[in-house]
Amino acid sequence: MTERTSLESLIGPQESGQLFAALQRGATRRDILGLLTAGGMQAALAGGIATLAGTAHAQTPRKGGRITVATNASGVNDTLDPAKQSNQTDYCRGFMFYNGLTVLDGSLTPQPQLAEEFTTQDAKTWVFKLRKGVTFHDGKPLTPADVVFSIMRHKDAATASRAKVLADQIESVTASGPNEVTFRLTSPNADLPVILGTYHFHIVKAGTTDFNAGVGTGPYKLKEFKPGVHSIAVRNENYWKPGRPYLDEIELVGITDESARVNALLAGQLDLIQAVSPRSVERVTAGGKCAVYETKSVSYTDLIMRRDSGPGNNPDFVLAMKHLFNREQLLKSIQLGRGVVANDQPIAPGNRFYFKGLPQRPYDPEKAKWHLQKANLGSTAIPVVASPAATNSVEMALVMQYAAKQIGLNLDVKRMPADGYWSTHWMKHPVGFGNVNARPSADLALTLFFKSDAPWNEAAWKNEKFDQLLVAARGEVDQAKRARMYADMQVLVHDEGGIGIPMFVSSLDGHNSRLKGLSSIPIGGMMGSSFAEHVWLDAA
């Protein structure tokens, strides 16, 4: 918007407003020049201003238009029930039809959404003031009862919510006023507003049992929904955010085949596609009609060395393996540089609690060899389980196998099919691979995968000091103290944890160059799935 500001300083807000109105009606550069010189302006100055106005206009959201979007997964299990949504296809639809109490911005800080403000004294009792005048798509106004229903249903085992583990820390949600709800937690959590900004906690109408109508308070209304085929969303004219959304209609389809998505984008049938392979980037951008948007650090693939069984019992084996990652090479050869090098701990650079002071672990075969000799494991081959289900893990395993051979370690790479990998192989072998998507807060990333008693404590790593720090940091309201605690935890995981994280990978979205307004919300591609209310389509 800087062009718009400088334009206003040059010719004043009134004139610049008129210019924009003219551009919106479809005025050309020649028309603008005419407008300005008619007012007695010198041609050279007028030319400069016309250019400025054009650039500024290009960044001004334009209303109208229809886009077709393709995500990378779709099946009969597609659902509009926030509690059951399981992939980006579902999450994108969630953000079209529903709102949360809060919403996460580019730095993953929670901002008010359906809640106008939220306050707490002790991080244990939270008061959320609801926005007034918000209505559901069917005209019913939003009430505290809807919020209570939407949150409490996750705690009921019969809902089979994917967010049950998160919801269990919420003791109760009560309506404490005509436009107010109060959350009571089992233990303090300063990140509650972050959790409530994620897709599973979208607000639905109280008493809803059939979610196929997609009735929420979101920017789009549901026109058609066929699981496994497509959905059509049309603009919600009564949306509570003035001027939003910009598009008239969004069709969302799921196309599993990457080359089919890329081809359809290039052929002009799609306007936005998810998960472009780094190898396709050149093809997508070659014609100049399409571009690629990169969201950094949306997931990591990690080598899991179970600390409770097998070679991972021995801390020296774990350290040897961590020194065997040639991180720069992996990033360059597998991801073509689309990512950032990681340091065997799950907090990505850019996160507000990322600890910069932690020295990067280098690729050091000599040190790995020294640790390996200390571990004294003998010469038997060590099986390493990899699968296409854990993105890039097969390639990583093969590169590691080669590096290990150089120091006399024999890794036996076992390739498993993607189908059924999570239920039958993940965390069930002494050495194997996992894949973890970015979580909205440092607390979640650490609690879900590293706490001693966490169901997905991938490496079965148990550390009392870590657990205490984790709970203490969660309840800490002082940001500086909190950051120090998260730094200590990152050091602990880096030094002693049973997982190796070589890199954080980026998500690449391909889009028609006319599609504007994309920015980065680093919990996933397509603005953390919430692109729908932010993007607009420029005139051809």
Added chain:
Amino acid sequence: MNGLLFRLLAQRIGLACLSLLAVSVLVFAVTGVLPGDAAQEQLGQEATPESLAALRAQMGLDVPAPQRYLHWLGGLLHGDLGTSSTTQLPVAGLIASRLPNSLLLAAVTALFSVPIALTLGISAAVWRGSWFDRGASTVAVAVVSVPEFLVATLAVLVFAVQLGWLPALSYVSSVDSLGQLLRAFAMPVLTLSCVIVAQMMRMTRAAVIDQLEAPYIEMVRLKGASPLRTVLAHALPNAVGPIANAVALSLSYLLGGVIIVETIFNYPGIAKLMVDGVTQRDIPLVQACAMLFCAGYLALVTTADLCGIVANPRLRHR
């Protein structure tokens, strides 16, 4: 003749029921052996023992497998295909939303490929040994040897991405006119035709040649019939049996075997529905699709046999 047909039909229907029963047991057993169940697939990484148990109870997976099978079979006898365990929607509804698409694609493909294949096959048989025969046969073998995903991808690259003549994806929902239908279907039909035309053509050629070399054709020639009449009125009726069988085999492939084409062109057909069912471990859905494909196959083969009998004077008058 009617007696023969009736007996054959009754026999076939009886056998078909038995085959369907066997297939249903087999499919049920095999999906049971697959790693994980519908509840685990749905919860994925987020599965905890508690939520798994709750979801299993909701899906009816806490009942022992044989009991579940009998319950499903009982429902089938009443014409109830059951409820999909992942979506909790009736399986019949899911299939009804996809089957017409698959049938439409199969019908359009058949409409183009069958006449082409038969014409080419018969012509090649009549002018066997000529440059036309050799050329057509070589092309047919070449085309059938290229995997269909390659044909489809190349077609998309050329006609959609480079030339921009045809859409890269084929939605049926956006089709309003015949012209749009042809444009949307051009590439899927082209790809599928490449696979099935060659097979049908080779079978037709072989069957017709077989007849043309029989002694009675010499008799026909001696009585002075024109070459066209010799082939169409005398040789062809005797060759209809094997030809109809080849056509039936190719068409049954169009019903359930077109997963690659459905994936590449994002065409919402029934093959993709079944693959979804398998990845989600949605047993009722997989069962229903398997039954449907099996029944379709049996119906086509039976029709082919009937065609062979009706067309063949010798069998007809027995």
